[in-house]
Amino acid sequence: MLLAGCSAGDAVLPDAEPDPESGEPVTLTFDMYSASVTRTDAASTSEDMAIGKIFRIYAFPAGSTSLGTPLDSKNYTVQPSEADASKPGKATGSLTLYRGTYDLYLVSYNSSTEVPELDSSGAFTVSNGKDFMYTKLEGIVVQPDKTGDNTMLVSLPKPFTRMGAQMVTTVKARNSMQPVTPTALVVNYVKVSGLYGSFVYKLNKTSWETPTATTVADASYSFEKFDSNNTLEYDVTKERTSDPGVLLPVGGTQKMKFDVNLTVKYKDGSETKTSTDSYFATIEKALLPGMTYQFDFSLTFYGAIVPSDLTLAIREWTTSNLTGEDLGKD
Known part of the structure; x- marks a missing residue:
């Protein structure tokens, strides 16, 4: 069918005489x-x-x-x-x-x-x-x-x-004996790196176009909005949950690195101190189209809140929830 020039707001008009049946x-x-x-x-x-x-x-x-x-x-x-x-x-x-x-x-x-x-x-x-x-x-x-x-x-x-993979992140202090006990905790952001920057989808396809061999997974995405529990007053052993974000799919051999940036208050003798620092974890984990994942980070604090022990558990909407805290320890 050939079309006469028309604006986006016009009905579709054929180039030839319209069929009387078209109405x-x-x-x-x-x-x-x-x-x-x-x-x-x-x-x-x-x-x-x-x-x-x-x-x-x-x-x-x-x-x-x-x-x-x-x-x-x-x-x-x-x-x-x-x-x-x-x-x-x-x-x-x-x-x-x-x-x-x-x-x-x-x-x-x-x-x-x-x-x-x-x-x-x-x-x-x-x-x-x-x-x-x-x-x-x-x-x-x-x-x-x-x-x-x-x-x-x-x-x-x-x-x-x-076509993307939905992700939610949670952060808390581990509910066990802490060498240094945090008294307050706020999540500033959780940054995920090792991602592809963009994918191409073509109409009438059921999957993304395959990235070229030279495409580098060097992009990142940050979770910066968390629920109302993300305050200095809220129990440090309770989860702070991010707003959901949607990421492009990730292959199972693709390494994702997490930068969990926190502000933590803790007791040093009789003095209360504040530390803002990043805690890191790396994991190989496929993110599949249409799936929803929850990445649960729990922390144990040492010394002067040294970033030395961050554990990660992953929950998937379509599999049995994981309840352990030791999966993917980095």
Whole structure:
């Protein structure tokens, strides 16, 4: 199909005379997929979209293999369900298409402020911290729901697929005899290094493009926001939990290094002292697309709060939780 020049806000118009059957352009609304995703299923990498999140739709003629120039693209926002305002319902936007058959590609950063932007090759370049997700509708027949109407409600048959790995970090003092007892603890940040800086995802694919042999995993990502427990007053043996972050996948032979930066108060005789320092751990651990990981750091303090003993336990959403404190000791 050849297209006449049009702005992004116009309905798709054919270059030749329009088919009399095409009628007026049809505005699409989407009924969001809503089902419980089984977290114990290791193959489950899908996510429902929450209220207020936005996604972008790229529309192509059905069967298109050249995916760098869509017929049109529009942002859609997930609205509350009319039946239960606490749950997602429809997604509204302004994509209009004439009657016909199309392939629709839906992509999101699981964000309420930004969406992925397609480049001229039909690809997206995604960095750490971006929760890239996609789903698609192939061969969808666009036509009004009712005679004389110009709207169509489209039901999404499946949720979005998350392509990154979600990570949460926790930090606490080990709940055992401490050579030097900390009296207060605040996490300044947890920095993860040894990551790839960006990956490329191409439309109509189910995986990332493979990094080239010369691509170096020299990027990092920092967890800097922690929950309300991250205060000097809170029990040092209780966890301080970071906000979740989404990282690009990591291979099992790729070393990740963690820099856990803390401010610690402790007793030195009758005097209370304060130390701000980094504590390090290194581990080889695969981070798989769609999985969620919790990295639990616990510390034992020696001398004048010397950074000498940091242990790490890893919990995965799709495996049995680990309760020991000695996995990955560095």
